[in-house]
Amino acid sequence: GQNIDQPTEMTATEGAIVQINCTYQTSGFNGLFWYQQHAGEAPTFLSYNVLDGLEEKGRFSSFLSRSKGYSYLLLKELQMKDSASYLCAVRDLTSGTYKYIFGTGTRLKVLA
């Protein structure tokens, strides 16, 4: 089967750095995505990892270790507008079919 685990909630202070972890179990791993979702809005794409290592994109970075089934999203210089849910999603390839499986998300609160 497939399983994705993320912390339910995190709190951090404006200007700080926060790391959101994601662990996954899937038989047909084919890539990992991070999405940001503000309450009641559509998820928006943040980052994509398919090989091990760190991908940096401005204030956001994402890391992947395929052997450990582990990823994290690093947010630097936190701003109030970063208060949102962060969704970890795995692309799974099984029996020739791709599926995008989402975790339940981590709700991040940024405090002034």
Add this chain to the structure above:
Amino acid sequence: DSGVTQTPKHLITATGQRVTLRCSPRSGDLSVYWYQQSLDQGLQFLIQYYNGEERAKGNILERFSAQQFPDLHSELNLSSLELGDSALYFCASSVGYTGELFFGEGSRLTVL
């Protein structure tokens, strides 16, 4: 604006009724995905279409059905509605099987 259009944005109906949600993917995208997001829950994958054909099925109830038309727009039909079907229904599209997903703003269904 992701380029994915969903209608209606809000829908209130009664138990036992049937509704149809509509999605127009981004121009050029051949894949359409449907997800259900209940309150404080993650995105649950329902079904995927690629160029008019069903490609993958998730936890979609038998009361639910979908199709993708020759112009690539898609419809999700929900019948014999129950209170538990109240949720945000998102449509997403991608160019092929494996690109990042672009989400519409969702259709919020309330079943009373």
